[in-house]
Amino acid sequence: MIKDLAARADGPVRVSGWVEKVRDQRYVQFVVLRDESGAVQLVNGGVLREPDPENPRSDILVPRTQTISELTHGTFITVSGELQHNERVKLGGVEIQIDEIEVVTRALPDNPVAEDSGIDVRLDWRFLDLRRPEQHLVFQVQTTFLHALRQVWIDRGFIEIQTPKLMASASESRAELFEVDYFDGTAFLAQSPQFFKQMAQAAGFGGIFEVGPAFRADPSFTSRHATEFTSIDTELSWIDSHLDVMELHEELIVAGVAAVKERHGEEILKHFGVELEVPARPFPRIPLAEAKEIVKAEGYEVPRADADMDPEGERRIAAHVKQKYGSDFVFLTDYDASIRPFYHMRHPENPQLTNSYDLIYNGTEISTGAQREHRIEVLEAQAVEKGMDPAELSFYLDFFRYGVPPHGGFGMGLNRVLMLMLQQSSIREVTYLFRGPNRLLP
Numbered sequence: 001m002i003k004d005l006a007a008r009a010d011g012p013v014r015v016s017g018w019v020e021k022v023r024d025q026r027y028v029q030f031v032v033l034r035d036e037s038g039a040v041q042l043v044n045g046g047v048l049r050e051p052d053p054e055n056p057r058s059d060i061l062v063p064r065t066q067t068i069s070e071l072t073h074g075t076f077i078t079v080s081g082e083l084q085h086n087e088r089v090k091l092g093g094v095e096i097q098i099d100e101i102e103v104v105t106r107a108l109p110d111n112p113v114a115e116d117s118g119i120d121v122r123l124d125w126r127f128l129d130l131r132r133p134e135q136h137l138v139f140q141v142q143t144t145f146l147h148a149l150r151q152v153w154i155d156r157g158f159i160e161i162q163t164p165k166l167m168a169s170a171s172e173s174r175a176e177l178f179e180v181d182y183f184d185g186t187a188f189l190a191q192s193p194q195f196f197k198q199m200a201q202a203a204g205f206g207g208i209f210e211v212g213p214a215f216r217a218d219p220s221f222t223s224r225h226a227t228e229f230t231s232i233d234t235e236l237s238w239i240d241s242h243l244d245v246m247e248l249h250e251e252l253i254v255a256g257v258a259a260v261k262e263r264h265g266e267e268i269l270k271h272f273g274v275e276l277e278v279p280a281r282p283f284p285r286i287p288l289a290e291a292k293e294i295v296k297a298e299g300y301e302v303p304r305a306d307a308d309m310d311p312e313g314e315r316r317i318a319a320h321v322k323q324k325y326g327s328d329f330v331f332l333t334d335y336d337a338s339i340r341p342f343y344h345m346r347h348p349e350n351p352q353l354t355n356s357y358d359l360i361y362n363g364t365e366i367s368t369g370a371q372r373e374h375r376i377e378v379l380e381a382q383a384v385e386k387g388m389d390p391a392e393l394s395f396y397l398d399f400f401r402y403g404v405p406p407h408g409g410f411g412m413g414l415n416r417v418l419m420l421m422l423q424q425s426s427i428r429e430v431t432y433l434f435r436g437p438n439r440l441l442p
């Protein structure tokens with residue numbers, strides 16, 4: 001790998017990578033070669049443009065000179081040569097004097113992605129766009145973040161599950177539901193593993209987690225919505241209330257952000273100008289009604305009093321929390337039952353409210369969590385109250401007819417977490433292949 005070259009002694013080396021730049025001068029040629037680990041300068045000295053009858057090697061040198069002149073950006077080459085340490089070389093303090101060059105796969109000269117290309121062009125040519133070092137960093141961060149979360153779950157003895165993405169019913173709401181032909185009938189793409197992660201509680205698994213795709217037929221073109229996204233889900237048994245879920249949530253977030261900061265903090269600062277902060281626990285917690293009052297007092301009224309926070313409200317409460325408590329995270333709690341799904345447990349003292357929360361990160365919702373209703377009679381009544389047909393949900397309701405412990409969990413959009421952590425303008429920037437209402441390719 002190119003990044004290891006600086007630690008090696010001078011001598012023969014063989015490297016492969018993409019041509020980033022060619023500087024073709026009269027007597028010397030320079031090539032910047034990049035692989036996924038970094039970049040190095042290649043040098044072709046003693047350039048001869050014409051065969052020289054006085055120089056017996058010129059017949060070798062001339063073809064190589066020409067090969068290098070014709071290298072296009074993005075061409076993949078393998079080079080053998082002499083590694084030399086040279087402090088004056090800005091790129092890693094080493095360079096390679098080329099002995100032999102092999103063109104492995106040639107790139108067309110008209111690279112469609114330029115420095116200033118718009119997001120749609122970049123997504124059309126995502127494989128070229130992803131070659132940029134900052135894009136590699138996004139997915140290195142994602143890998144580290146998920147690894148840190150997995151470590152927490154594994155240390156706690158949680159079990160990883162994979163739930164089906166083809167379902168016979170909706171999992172969140174009838175709106176935003178993708179239907180697919182399924183032999184002689186219809187199937188629906190899973191909007192969330194909600195029902196199946198709760199099934200694991202009825203099965204006695206205790207703590208479980210899943211990182212997998214979720215689908216929403218959401219026609220909006222906002223910066224935070226995709227029609228397919230990666231959902232981080234967890235569920236655990238034997239909780240007293242949603243407060244236990246929130247504690248696990250905090251532990252996971254702190255572990256994830258700390259691991260990312262430790263491993264990629266400097267690179268994140270360099271490429272995105274973001275100084276990552278590991279949040280202090282506990283995160284501030286504000287009941288939704290109070291949060292609306294706070295932003296109202298500061299001059300912004302959330303359009304509908306009986307609705308969730310809107311994006312502007314989220315930004316404003318986050319700014320308030322940042323200023324007052326110095327936290328990038330805030331839990332909004334005590335959501336009204338009218339705006340929560342039927343499976344959320346209601347407050348023991350005030351059945352108008354639910355034992356649920358949203359987690360806001362840098363001004364945008366990243367997660368919803370709750371204690372679930374585990375008493376079948378109550379659950380059934382809540383489903384009916386929401387206009388649902390218990391017969392259609394019988395497979396799910398059956399989980400609660402044979403003994404199930406109190407439990408709760410949350411779902412968190414991985415793409416949103418990355419967008420907000422790296423302070424990117426859209427989840428398109430941090431999704432490997434974005435899917436939206438008008439994007440199914442590549």
Ligand code: AMO
Pocket residue numbers: 172191192193194216218224225226227228229231233365366367368369370409410411412413414415416
């Ligand atoms: P909810 O519907 O709030 O809750 O989704 C959880 C989180 O998933 C992410 N998310 C999305 N990300 C990108 N594009 C979308 N269209 C999109 N929709 C949702 C968000 C959101 O906070 N079953 C519950 C979770 C639970 O209670 O365990 C659920 O799905 O980050």
